Each structure stands twice: as C-alpha cells, then as structure tokens.
Amino acid sequence: xxxxSGGGLVQPGxxxxxxxxxxxxxxxxxxxxxVRQAPGRGLEWVANIKQDGSEHYYxxxxxxxFIISRDNAKSSLYLDMGSLTAxxxxxxxxAREKGDFWSGDDAxxxxxxxxMVAVSS
Amino acid sequence: DIQLTQSPSSLSASIGDRITIxxxxxxxxxxxxxxxxxxxxxxxxxxxxxxSTLQSGVPSRFSGSGSGTDFTLTISNLxxxxxxxxxxxxxxxTPPITFGQGTRLEIK
Numbered sequence: 001x002x003x004x005s006g007g008g009l010v011q012p013g014x015x016x017x018x019x020x021x022x023x024x025x026x027x028x029x030x031x032x033x034x035v036r037q038a039p040g041r042g043l044e045w046v047a048n049i050k051q052d053g054s055e056h057y058y059x060x061x062x063x064x065x066f067i068i069s070r071d072n073a074k075s076s077l078y079l080d081m082g083s084l085t086a087x088x089x090x091x092x093x094x095a096r097e098k099g100d101f102w103s104g105d106d107a108x109x110x111x112x113x114x115x116m117v118a119v120s121s
Numbered sequence: 122d123i124q125l126t127q128s129p130s131s132l133s134a135s136i137g138d139r140i141t142i143x144x145x146x147x148x149x150x151x152x153x154x155x156x157x158x159x160x161x162x163x164x165x166x167x168x169x170x171x172x173s174t175l176q177s178g179v180p181s182r183f184s185g186s187g188s189g190t191d192f193t194l195t196i197s198n199l200x201x202x203x204x205x206x207x208x209x210x211x212x213x214x215t216p217p218i219t220f221g222q223g224t225r226l227e228i229k
Contacts, residue, residue, distance in 0.1 A: 033218070035165075043157075043165060043208055045218040057216040093164055099212070105171060106212035107155040111164040 002094045007115030014084050014119070020077040020094030020112055027075035028052070031097035033108065034068060034079045036090035036117075046092070047079065048101060057101075061087070084119045091116050123147050123214050127207075127221035135229045138199045142224045144192045144209035153213035154192045156185055159223075160205045168207075169194065196226075204228055 006018040018034070033048035047068040049056040056068050067080040077094055091114040099106035124147040134140045144154065152172045157165040167176050169185040172192060182197045196203055209221040 042223045043159075043210075043220040045216075045220070048216075048218070059217045098167075098170070101212075101215060104151065104153040104213040104215075106153075106215075106218075107167055107170040107210070108157070108165070109167045109170075109176070111166070113164055 002096065002110060002112035004092065004094050004112040004115035007092065007117045009118045009120065010084055011121050012085055012119055015080070015082045016084065016117060018079040018081065018092055018094075018115060018117070020079075022075045022077070022094075022096075025096070025110075027070075028072040031101045031106070032070060032077045033095045033097055034077075035093045035095050035108065035111075036088075037093070037114075038087075038090040041090075044090075048097065049077070050101070055101075081117070084117075086119050089117060089119045122217055123150060123211050123219055125209050125211055125219055125221035127209060127224050129224060130222065131225040131227070133227045133229050134199050136199055136201065139195065139197045140199060140226065142194045142207055142209075142226075144187075144194070144221050146190045146192075146211060148214075149189045150211045150213035152188050153211055154185075154187065155210045155212065156194045157208045157210060157220075158203075158205045159208065165208065199228070201228055 034046040047058045065083045093114045094112040095108040096110040098109035156169040159165040173185045
C-alpha cells in the first residue's frame with residue numbers, strides 16, 4: 001500500500017514537501033517514482049530514485065526545483081518541490097517500479113491514491 | 122525523448138464490441154511497452170507489461186500486441202466496467218519515462 005500526503009494550496013514561488021508512506025512490501029527492494037497528473041490532463045512521470053538512493057532522475061521541467069529522496073528505515077518516499085508555478089498544479093502519485101529502471105523492463109505496478117497540489121495566488 | 126502517440130484520443134463503443142487502441146512510438150522501444158487503465162477519480166492500474174503480459178486479476182478480454190514502434194491494446198467483449206482512460210508507457214529509453222496522451226473509452 002502506498003499513501004501520499006503533504007499536498008495543498010501553495011503560492012507561486014513557494015515550496016512543498018510530499019510524502020509517501022508504504023507498507024506490505026520490502027520498500028528497499030524497489031525503485032520508486034513520482035508521477036503527476038494535471039487537472040483534465042494525462043500522466044507525466046516526474047522523478048524516480050534507486051533502491052539505495054544513490055541514483056535519481058527527473059523530467060526536465062522539474063530539474064533543479066524538485067528533489068526526490070527516500071528513507072528506507074521508514075519505508076517512505078519524499079518529493080521536495082520548490083519554485084512552484086501554476087504548471088506544477090496536479091495530483092501527485094507515488095508509484096512502485098516493478099522492474100529495473102535501466103533494463104527497460106520496468107512498469108508501475110503499485111500506485112497510491114494521489115495528493116493534490118494546487119499552485120495559485 | 123521518446124514520444125508515444127495514442128489513437129484515437131477517444132472512442133465510444135457498445136457492450137460486447139471489440140475495440141483497439143493504438144500506441145505509436147517515435148523510435149523503436151523493442152517490446153518495452155506497458156498499458157494502464159485509469160477510471161475516473163482513481164489512480165492508474167497496470168494492465169499489461171512488456172506488450173502482452175497480463176497482470177494478475179486482469180480479465181482475459183484484454184490483450185496487447187506489437188513490437189518496435191507500433192503497439193495495440195485490444196478489449197474483446199467490452200463490458201461497462203471497462204469505461205476508463207487508457208495510457209501506454211515506455212520504459213526502454215529512460216530517463217524520462219514517457220506516457221501516451223491517453224485514450225478515453227466510453228460506452229454508447
């Protein structure tokens with residue numbers, strides 16, 4: 001199970017930290033991702049992080065503004081978001097990757113319910 | 122970045138129909154193509170990975186095929202509970218992981 005939290009209304013230029021608490025599986029066995037969905041729009045992968053936290057990758061629009069991290073002791077995933085703009089308004093989903101990111105054989109097999117982030121003045 | 126283009130963007134079909142959704146990649150992604158179903162107000166659900174491998178619990182009326190740049194998701198014997206938006210997603214050339222723009226399926 002994946003449960004996101006931390007969403008809310010934030011002003012442009014502001015910051016927010018999302019959390020994803022997991023249970024029911026060995027968290028440190030999996031790559032983990034954040035995927036977002038703007039209102040009425042499609043899915044956009046945001047970032048992911050390797051099992052031990054040693055590698056992380058981002059989609060271009062969030063590079064240098066967002067930071068993904070994890071705490072394996074707490075089985076939790078985080079997304080620190082900064083310099084937020086209206087274009088960041090979306091439901092943010094935490095998702096587990098079932099395969100190896102670099103093998104190509106990868107998919108999101110477990111999703112949280114999402115947390116809404118609204119950026120507006 | 123690899124672009125995925127789905128067609129059609131939306132479709133309406135009748136109960137019992139067989140429908141096909143196409144996903145075209147901007148370059149070859151071999152067989153690293155996954156399909157998701159998202160019902161209104163819900164998180165996406167993985168239906169099929171690696172082109173044609175059905176996830177546990179997914180009805181056998183769902184099937185996938187293709188390789189290289191052209192892929193299809195087929196739903197046979199369409200049921201009311203299949204109303205959803207369907208997304209393809211590639212994991213071959215990353216980052217970034219990319220999704221198609223989605224296909225909204227409605228019942229006539």
